[in-house]
Amino acid sequence: MYHSALPLILALALSGCQPAVPAAPAITSLKKELVTKTGNTPPSKGKGICWAEDVTPAIIETVTEQVLLRPEIRGPDGAILRAAVFQSEAAQRIVQDRRAVWFRAPCPEDLTLDYVATLQRALKARGYYRGDLTGQLDPQTRRAIRQFQDPLGLDSERLSLAAAQRLGVSATEFKR
Incomplete structure (x- = not known):
């Protein structure tokens, strides 16, 4: 048992004597x-x-949002008499010149x-x-x-x- 573990122990001990190799910088x-x-x-x-x-x-961002044109109308019982009307509006803005x-x-x-x-x-x-x-x-x-x-x-x-x-x-x- 000691004979098979000895090479492993020596290898581990000697590996600590090696100079550290610097790693390449991680560029993100x-x-x-x-x-x-x-x-x-x-x-x-x-x-x-x-x-x-x-x-x-340039980096340009397009933002689309829903704009309320006409609100919904509800009856006395809470039922929708007329649905709301929305319109999509898009606008662009420069994020980076x-x-x-x-x-x-x-x-x-x-x-x-x-x-x-x-x-x-x-x-x-x-x-x-x-x-x-x-x-x-x-x-x-x-x-x-x-x-x-x-x-x-x-x-x-x-x-x-x-x-x-x-x-x-x-x-x-x-x-x-």
Whole structure:
């Protein structure tokens, strides 16, 4: 009995000696990556720092409500003599204005054939890309990028660095 448990005990004891591997950050929203565009130059410069620009669309909400045109009329016994008349009225309001934005992006020189094929593979594994692994940023790949990023708050066909990191195709910057 002791001979079969000894390897397990040693493995558990030694596993505590391994250095912790930092986990990739769990990105739930790309909205914090967006910087409102105020000029034609990106927010910062430097080696390996690249930006993409795009326009976030306005978000318009349509609200429909029933408006009472004529109230019901009831008899002395409580029976309805004439039914109420309602009308549907719809109104639109802007929830969020359209705005030009900057966001960090993989640098153009990094968008190699292998990189884009890896991106396509990552998008395909998640069900966003259904095409062949061509290594080209074609319309089908750009559509898949948009479909991946949109629920995260970035409605753009341009790949953000944070989305690339979440997909595992760009290195993640770890903060200690």
